[in-house]
Amino acid sequence: MHELSLAQNIMEIVEAERAEHGFERVHEIRLKVGALSGIDPQALELAFEAVREDTCAAEATIEIDAEPRVVTCRRCGATMDADPGPVACGSCGSTDLDLQGSTGLDIVSLEVD
Numbered sequence: 277m278h279e280l281s282l283a284q285n286i287m288e289i290v291e292a293e294r295a296e297h298g299f300e301r302v303h304e305i306r307l308k309v310g311a312l313s314g315i316d317p318q319a320l321e322l323a324f325e326a327v328r329e330d331t332c333a334a335e336a337t338i339e340i341d342a343e344p345r346v347v348t349c350r351r352c353g354a355t356m357d358a359d360p361g362p363v364a365c366g367s368c369g370s371t372d373l374d375l376q377g378s379t380g381l382d383i384v385s386l387e388v389d
Contacts, residue, residue, distance in 0.1 A: 311377025
């Protein structure tokens, strides 16, 4: 489960920020998850609950904004929602489709005191 290592990395970043900026507690961590990251948001939330114990984020919530997956037709340029995923373009019928989205995970903000 790579979400556990991601949660550990998030906590390392949070602790580094705490050392640099001197805050005591984290109340909320807001993340942006790329559409093509392969991250399961629910698994990441559970992993975060496990790694936050005895840290400055022990009572913090984690908010995950998942970027939508988008499919673009290479023939006509039409874009469509990729969930669950079209097999052909709704505009021209082409099957030459391109799945687009980020593969990243970003910490967008920390609510601290």
